[in-house]
Amino acid sequence: MKIEIKDLSQVYKNDFRALSHVDLEINSGMFGLLGPNGAGKSTLMRILVTLLNPTHGDVFVNGMKLSDNRAEVRSYLGYLPQDFRFFSKLKTWEFLDYAASLAGIRNKKQRLEQVDDLLEQVGLFDFRNRFANKLSGGMKRRLGIAQALIGDPKIVVVDEPTTGLDPEERIRFRNILSNLSQREVIIVLSTHIVGDISSTCSQMALLNGGEVHFKGSPEQFIKQTDGHVFKTNVTYEEMKLISEAYPIITSVPEAGGYEVEFVANELNGWKADTITPSLEHAYVYFMEYIANQKQVSNDILI
DSSP states (O other): OEEEEEEEEEEOTTSOEEEEEEEEEEESEEEEEEOOTTSSHHHHHHHHTTSSOOSEEEEEETTEEGGGOHHHHHHHEEEEOTTOOOOTTSBHHHHHHHHHHHTTOOOHHHHHHHHHHHHHHTTOGGGTTSBGGGSOHHHHHHHHHHHHTTTOOSEEEEESTTTTOOHHHHHHHHHHHHHHTTSSOEEEEEESOHHHHHTTOSEEEEEETTEEEEEEOHHHHHHTTTTOEEEEEEEHHHHHHHHHHSOEEEEEEETTEEEEEEEOSOOTTOOOEEOOOOHHHHHHHIIIIIHHHHHHHHHHHO
């Protein structure tokens, strides 16, 4: 499977440009779309799952133009939106059974077998008779991914799936997605949480202000930050100064002050050791230095 996004733009009625000339190629496996809130990620997801028509540009799925083959493309899709909803008066298994019938699975025995299999996959089989509105937040998100997998879709799109989850549920959800990526499917994961990308995705893009600023592997993105991530020890008084000068990634209290990790273009007199960057370091460095510079440049051009 392959998704090709070509020169895609989305402009709303108030002339707000949510997407601007987006070009991406997405192949089988886990693809991460990283960016801050308001970057245009959900708009792009809605276009991919045929809920929104772009203002300009095209999307191709296995060579088929999405706008001309919407019904066929929909048959390939599974979708977990950010605001996943369900019928509160249905039990967990009843909701999935209803979703399976909407997906076109007419044989009741086949439908119930798939429901039980999906509940097993996402760790909800023991809660199959619990009403969906009585599930915890993490269980509801797992129910969401189960409904997205009904009918064995070739493309699974998940929008901000771990927002609001506790660390244990976030890890569980990432593991479910990681296991799915071992199949011959495309999983598009849209998130503003860096850890979701670093632990699951082999390819990624960074979207900011509706534009793609980077596309490649997480390792390639991190490479850009080599020589710009530092660690040092500061006093309580110095902590205020360094936090005003640089983006602080972590600060660990210790006797007399803090051990801090920060990103910077130049140290400007501070004594610090260079350390190996992570994806979180790279993301903060990009947003603080590279993206801001691009915005200034764009403003000057305007």
